[in-house]
Amino acid sequence: MGDSALLIGDEVVLDLIESTVLEAFENAGITATSVTFNGEASTTEIERIADEATDHNTDIVVGAGGGKAIDTAKGVGDTLGIATVSMPTVASTDAPTSSLSVIYSEEGEFEEYRFYDSHPNLVLVDTELIAAAPTSFFVSGVGDALATWFEADAAYQATDGENFFGGRPTRGGHVLAKHCYETVRKHAHSAIRAVENDAVTESVEAVTEANTLLSGLGFENGGIAAAHSIHNGLTQLEATHGASHGEKVSIGTIAQLVLEGRSTAFIEEIVAFSREAGLPVTLAEIGLDDPSSDQLARVAEAACAEGETIYNEPFEIEPSAVADAIRTADAIGHTTSE
Numbered sequence: 227m228g229d230s231a232l233l234i235g236d237e238v239v240l241d242l243i244e245s246t247v248l249e250a251f252e253n254a255g256i257t258a259t260s261v262t263f264n265g266e267a268s269t270t271e272i273e274r275i276a277d278e279a280t281d282h283n284t285d286i287v288v289g290a291g292g293g294k295a296i297d298t299a300k301g302v303g304d305t306l307g308i309a310t311v312s313m314p315t316v317a318s319t320d321a322p323t324s325s326l327s328v329i330y331s332e333e334g335e336f337e338e339y340r341f342y343d344s345h346p347n348l349v350l351v352d353t354e355l356i357a358a359a360p361t362s363f364f365v366s367g368v369g370d371a372l373a374t375w376f377e378a379d380a381a382y383q384a385t386d387g388e389n390f391f392g393g394r395p396t397r398g399g400h401v402l403a404k405h406c407y408e409t410v411r412k413h414a415h416s417a418i419r420a421v422e423n424d425a426v427t428e429s430v431e432a433v434t435e436a437n438t439l440l441s442g443l444g445f446e447n448g449g450i451a452a453a454h455s456i457h458n459g460l461t462q463l464e465a466t467h468g469a470s471h472g473e474k475v476s477i478g479t480i481a482q483l484v485l486e487g488r489s490t491a492f493i494e495e496i497v498a499f500s501r502e503a504g505l506p507v508t509l510a511e512i513g514l515d516d517p518s519s520d521q522l523a524r525v526a527e528a529a530c531a532e533g534e535t536i537y538n539e540p541f542e543i544e545p546s547a548v549a550d551a552i553r554t555a556d557a558i559g560h561t562t563s564e
């Protein structure tokens with residue numbers, strides 16, 4: 227890929243991996259340096275790091291950490307037209323695999339999806355690091371992965387559903403999304419118990435692959451729908467900023483199932499699975515203790531903004547119906563916890 231690398235990671239991540247990575251580059255005859263990521267995948271941050279990369283004549287950018295550091299690295303790679311490596315140190319999202327970044331304002335509000343011409347050249351995951359990281363990241367990844375099938379299936383069923391490349395969802399994407407779902411349903415609880423004990427088991431391998439790769443391939447080729455739009459809507463409320471991507475997606479998934487009119491038994495099954503995994507199933511658990519109607523209306527309006535993926539659902543979308551689905555999902559989460 228080249229002979230000069232720039233490693234991007236925040237302070238926590240650099241502490242964990244910087245010396246190993248820089249030494250590995252040195253042993254391979256590649257000059258390498260690192261830059262501290264400031265924590266937000268924003269346009270300003272991408273520009274700042276791209277300038278640093280230019281100063282260092284970088285031809286390989288390595289994003290290490292969670293989704294935001296990796297999304298920033300992908301932005302830098304695209305800006306400069308250089309090789310990009312994703313090195314997730316938590317299995318918290320499917321960002322490592324995809325060819326897009328989710329861009330936020332410096333204040334952390336969702337701004338846009340930025341699409342690139344190519345995917346990361348390499349996705350490198352060490353499950354020993356994944357298992358040693360705080361369990362909540364792994365659980366968040368399960369939340370992100372659990373949504374993949376419901377969203378891909380909605381886009382597949384809709385006559386005008388689109389995948390992330392603006393084409394029809396492919397059968398391949400559809401089946402990978404389903405396999406992602408089956409893998410997390412089968413392995414998540416055992417894998418989470420393992421990660422709680424810093425242990426690497428076959429279930430940890432399976433769920434890491436589901437969270438990182440299957441979910442990524444599934445959503446890009448299969449398309450996403452209401453769950454992620456509701457996640458984007460929720461980011462409008464500052465109170466949710468403490469909750470992770472996967473945690474907000476978890477609420478989005480349950481709300482999507484309500485919006486789709488799924489059976490009580492099925493919704494309760496998914497709520498019970500999510501709860502046992504340690505995912506939030508009520509708004510209070512993502513920081514919204516007592517949301518007003520106005521706040522939920524704002525979330526729903528943002529979830530239904532023009533160009534949102536909620537329009538991949540196979541029926542007409544109304545913001546009021548989305549607000550009602552969120553409110554009902556929250557109530558179901560509360561009843562099943564009592």
Ligand SMILES: NC(=O)c1ccc[n+]([C@@H]2O[C@H](COP(=O)([O-])OP(=O)(O)OC[C@H]3O[C@@H](n4cnc5c(N)ncnc54)[C@H](O)[C@@H]3O)[C@@H](O)[C@H]2O)c1
Nearest residue numbers: 238291292293294315318319320321324326327328359471
């Ligand atoms: N581009 C895509 O396709 C895509 C897909 C899903 C999500 N996303 C984006 O990803 C972001 C969410 O990512 P996230 O949930 O990973 O959070 P994050 O990137 O905001 O934070 C990750 C945190 O984990 C810490 N960390 C990383 N490795 C660690 C380790 N081994 N031990 C201890 N701490 C560690 C980091 O210091 C950081 O604080 C959102 O911006 C979301 O929109 C993008």
Ligand SMILES: [Zn+2]
Nearest residue numbers: 319320370475
């Ligand atoms: Zn996601």
